[in-house]
Amino acid sequence: MTRALTAFLVVFGLIAPAFAAPPESAGGDDADTAEAINLLSQASDAVRRETYRGVIASLRHGDVDTLKVVHRYHDHKEQERLVSLTGQAREIIRKGDKVTSILPEHKLVLISEHPPKSLLGSIAHFSAGQLKANYAVLDQGKTRSAGRDCRIVEIRPKDQFRYGYKMLIDAETQLPLKLELLKDGKRLEQLMFTDVSFPKSVPDSEFVSSYDLHGFRVVRHESVHVSEQPSAAAEDRWQANDLPPGFELAEDGVRQVTPSASVRQMLFTDGVATVSAFIAPAGLRAPLKGATRMGAVNAYGDIVGNTQITVVGEVPAITARRIAENLVRQDTDLSSGH
Structure with missing residues (x-):
């Protein structure tokens, strides 16, 4: 719903x-x-x-x-x-x-x-x-x-x-x-x-x-912006390279979901459509590897080391996959991928 x-x-x-x-x-x-x-x-x-x-x-x-x-x-x-x-x-x-x-x-x-x-x-x-x-x-x-x-x-x-x-x-x-x-x-x-x-x-x-x-x-959920709460999660910054044409990063924040685990959410938009990327410790949720779809919503999952990346949005499958496959840690050599 x-x-x-x-x-x-x-x-x-x-x-x-x-x-x-x-x-x-x-x-x-x-x-x-x-x-x-x-x-x-x-x-x-x-x-x-x-x-x-x-x-x-x-x-x-x-x-x-x-x-x-x-x-x-x-x-x-x-x-x-x-x-x-x-x-x-x-x-x-x-x-x-x-x-x-x-x-x-x-x-x-x-x-x-x-x-x-x-x-x-x-x-x-x-x-x-x-x-x-x-x-x-x-x-x-x-x-x-x-x-x-x-x-x-x-x-x-x-x-x-x-x-x-x-x-x-x-x-x-x-x-x-x-x-x-x-x-x-x-x-x-x-x-x-x-x-x-x-x-x-x-x-x-x-x-x-x-x-x-x-x-x-x-149950109360509060979204915490990275800049407002320095932490290990805040220092673990990610960026998207080679986004689909027209899409730009609109929001980037971290939410604490358990006492020991946090999830980063990055929101991308082309001025009409929006796509969310969730970056979380692997094992926090059921793993997702590859593409899945429910109606017009497409999701794409990728597991990188100990990190689960999930991109989901009301966009074509090609868009979700391209964003997921181009998310990298900022402290990583961008030429080497994830």
């Missing part, structure tokens, strides 16, 4: 309000392309600022998952509550950077503090130049979704290292209502509002868990 939530309309948290010259068009003229990018900019703001509630359906490799969502911007913070309607009972409540995940069947509460990665949001690393270099942005006209008038915007990749996106943006509020993830023009996954409304306000009570959490086990 978590991957689907963070992946949903990943682009909208990244589009900046200002942009320079429009990117190369693939069938539309410059004015149409500029208008399409402007729509994405408006959608970026609507994702954070709009008050809405609704039901979202996710279609992944033949399975349909549905969840209820309520969202508002209150006291300078985003608030959001997600409740699963199918499958295992789950609930996620977010207030600003604090995310509380509730798994009632396991009597477990997971609490984490990290920058917003909500249902419709994403990381804040965006470059208009990256977008224009790697994708063509097209205004594909009008349609309807969830009973509302929408504009169609397509983000078409220029090479094999990234997927394409097709999305429907509400004409009145600019909230994204539907996303299709595409490879070679074929749909891999689809997420969409089946019902949505825009109330003027939402009461505090809608952001409180519906479960009695008495007796639940509480």
